[in-house]
Amino acid sequence: MNGHIGDxxxxxxxxxAGFRIGDRALLVPTSLTLPHRRVVGLISPNGSGKPTLLKLLARQMPAGAGTIRFEGKDLAAWIHRGFARRAGRRFDGRVKLRMPIPYS
Structure with missing residues (x-):
């Protein structure tokens, strides 16, 4: 993955990128590209790591495996304020479910 989508x-x-606590994988190693200016839905079974993924992206906890880059730069290399200024416009770390989605 080179981090580019189109132009x-x-x-x-x-x-x-993954995260474990002891022998329990909270997020199995995952490869994913999230584009600028797009709404992305995370739909997966309970216990598959959606909140953990959001916490990793928000820098609330470090990835235990793999790499995460934001705008081409390793997430750990960002200075907190610089990351907050750039990412805060795109990601607020909260998930809002406005209406229930039936599961069948």
């Missing part, structure tokens, strides 16, 4: 750089690029 623009991706907002977030995950390469085999």
């Amino acid at each position: 623009s750089m991706a907002a977030f690029v995950l390469e085999e």
Whole structure:
């Protein structure tokens, strides 16, 4: 993954990013590219790591495996204020479910 989508750089690029506590994987190694200026839905079974993924993207906890880049730069290399200024416009770390989605 080079972090580019079409002519623009991706907002977030995950390469085999994961998180474990002991023997329990809260997020299995995941590769994903999230584009700028797009709404992305996370739909997966309960217990698959959606909140953990959001916490990793918001820098609330570090990835235990793999890499996460924001605008082409390793997430850990961002200075807190610089990251907050750039990412805050795109990502507020909250998930809002406005209406229930039936599961069948």
